[in-house]
Amino acid sequence: MNEINQEGTRRTVERVARESYGRLVAYLSVHTHDLASAEDALSNALVSALTHWPKDGVPQNPEAWLLTAARRSLIDVIRHERVVLASEPTIQLLKESSTEAALSTEFPDERLKLLFVCAHPAIDPVMHTPLMLQTVLGLDAARIGQAFLIAPKTMGQRLFRAKTKIRSGGIPFEIPQERDLSERLEAVQEAIYAAFGIGWDDMAGGDQRGRNLAEEGIWLARVLLQLMPSEAEVQGLLALMLYCEARRAARRGSDGRYIPLSEQDPKLWSLGLIEEAELHLAEAFQHGRVGRFQLEAAIQSVHAERARIGRTDWSAIMLFYEQLRRLSPALGTRTGYAAAAAEANGPEAGLAILESIDSDAVSRYQPYWAVRAHLLQKLGKTAEASDAYSLAIGLSEDPAVREFLLQKRGEFS
């Protein structure tokens, strides 16, 4: 086998793994509830593919091949471990369905159940996103740990504990009943949005505590939309992510400098992503069930308009924020509302909204101080502005944002 073919095979395995990982893990675990064993079995199958495919050629249906190989491995694993849950009937079920699945390309897509399991209320909410990233996308604990600022070993242990709870804690692998659905779906959406990270580039010097998982977040949102095509909020979530992602290239100068949204060059925005976002948002609105993600996407769509009309309609943004504030009075929403009000009605209006936020809640919230400093500076209250800038700078994680704020503070002190 020459190197080029081996390289080609490796890439094929990677591509199939990326596209099929979640489908295979979901299908392999839906009866056993044993995610760790399903993942081990799939990784054995992937290793086996790397040795067999270069010799025998890539099979016509790589996904079915992986499923068959993973299933064999899973039966071995379960037998070996004598897992209590994995009773003989389960093994029989796995065996029986193994031949039939290998023959057909179609096996049921159980990813939606898996997403609901990952975001189950019995699982610690901070583990929802890491579980999805691992079981649906196949990310390893080290990569997830990087994104969530948790030591790789600790993240590995937390994932392990969460999976043990799923296996033995009676968490059902099913789509929630109608009466629970909206709440449960919200948890799934929150977890996907958390992978995306929060890009506060629409606030003057808001720290972007991005997790560098934007691509993964968008992928998960696409999967969710594919599985629940008529959920307006799911479509709104995808639109929101696409709008934000469209601005990625414009957020940094060629020298790595941070560029706030108001100073971004719309020519650097991705029109393709914006267009896709518009389509999703328009479709979502047709359902007539407005929710938090659609409103956030709508705010971003007003920002995107600047590429066409050359200005930002802040009063429209304010109206969307007013609706959003009624639905989710989160700190981020209220800070964003204040920033928009300041643009629409002057800095005093923005400051008044900031003043109404409980001061305990904001002591560690960087965007609040960045916006506050900006508004105080506009009002000529230099001493107070300088103090607020200091807190915004001290709470910034991104060195480029810190530098931007230091410069703004330096302009008057």
Place this chain on the structure above:
Amino acid sequence: MQFALLIYHSPEEFAMRTNEYNHPHLGAWRAYYKALVEAGVYVGANALEVPETGTTVRLEEGKRRVQDGPYADTKEQLAGFIILELPSVDAALEWAARCPGASLGAVEVRPLAPEAMRRGFTG
């Protein structure tokens, strides 16, 4: 729980200390300390002189051994420490990520030994 943030600098970062009043990162450090104090998590902190000023002493088989320079011969060297009172290591890592030292070198987060043990050592 108390945590130490151990701040490690590169030789280049140490070299900038020649005139501390013009130090290019002074603004970022001061803002960081202000944020720590305002958040009510600050316990104490201090900066160390440059590593070349260190002297390492050992007694081996009753003999004194004195060595020029810091204990560990690594590129990045301990430059200072901050002690914080925080509920969890997760919170400590967040503050470490915000520390200017994290982008200028590295910051190690280490829990302080439990108070009972510390008292045992210090009497």
